[in-house]
Amino acid sequence: MNTFSLNGREATFTPGQSILDAARENGVEIPTLCFLKQNAPTGACRVCLVEVAGARSLMASCSTPVTRGMEVLTESDRVHGARKLVVELLLSSGHHDCLVCEANGNCRLQDLAYRYGIRELKFSRSEEQYTVEDQNPFIVRDFSKCILCGRCVQACNEIVVNRAISLGYRGAKSKVVTGGDMPYHESECVMCGQCVQVCPVGALTEKKAAGLGRAWETEKIRTTCPYCGVGCQQLLHVRNGRITKVTGVEEAEPNHGRLCVKGRFGYDFIYSKERLTTPLIREGEGFREASWDEALDLVADRLKEIIAKHGPDSVAGVSCARSINEDSYQMQKLFRAVFKTNNIDHCART
Helix, strand or coil, rough: CEEEEEECCECCCCCCHHHHHHHHCCCCCCCCCCCCCCCCCCCCCCCCEEEECCCCCEEEEECCCCCCEEEECCHHHHHHHHHHHHHHHHHHHHCCCCCCCCCCCCHHHHHHHHCCCCCCCCCCCCCCCCCCCCCCCCCEHHHHHHCCCCHHHHHHHHCCCCCCCCEEEEECCCCCEECCCCHHHHHCCCCCHHHHCCCCCCEEHHHHHHHCCCHHHHEEEEEEECCCCCCCCEEEEECCCCEEEEEEEEECCCCCCCHHHHHHHCCCHHHHCCCCCCCEEEEEEEECCCCCHHHHHHHHHHHHHHHHHCCCCCCCCECCCCCCHHHHHHHHHHHHHCCCCCCEEHHHCC
């Protein structure tokens, strides 16, 4: 059998697995900031360091493969000291003010600082290099909070494959850039927001969600995106009966956390004062409010009158190509099976 020693007990692994994956399969959680599931490990954050017997230095568990007989310690004093130092360095590399940060309560760096008992900064803060970018309507980029973990770059290039962002510059001036370091809204970014979802800190936040509630104040309700027939799974973050933001369900098919710009950001129209909430029936030059029963009966009666007088091909239906599959199926079934006509199409053709 393929076994190795994990914190003094025997554990199994699959050939080719990393220490991180094997540990998680065996119920041992190793913290990480840069690791992104189903993507190539980068070993950028160094938070997932573990102690391997015989190795000269601590190893990044996300990029180190397990071998038979390997002895791994994930919680030794040496490991704790190294992880704490890494977190302290990351905290000093920017301006992580949890009191006013939108990611407060949903920040992995904050969680690690609490886990390793960091009460004060051992190192002086770095000077602020870049200003906050908030020109586009959806995403706020605060580079003073960026830890250069590279998760957003991987998400853009390997998950949604938009290839709009990358790491630019060198040394202390390194930053995440779009194109030739242009603002988001002027780049090839399609505003899908996948970078925001994978950001482990407050460097990328949703503009529309600002000030609407902290992570612990919202209830998460799972639902299906209504915009098209793909069936992407969403989490509605709701506070006081109002959606504050939308995220993708990472463990659910078919989207595995991915969402398009509409699915992630196109939700606030439901609160528009111009939205029709009651059926209207035309009378003369205006409209009057009606019940659903009255409105549906009127439509059904008029369709039956027209078909009886002029035949089935006198009516036609146009369905929304971006409606859910079930609605499109019912629409064509209504026309083909009930009205006895093939005059059914969808808006994509027009």
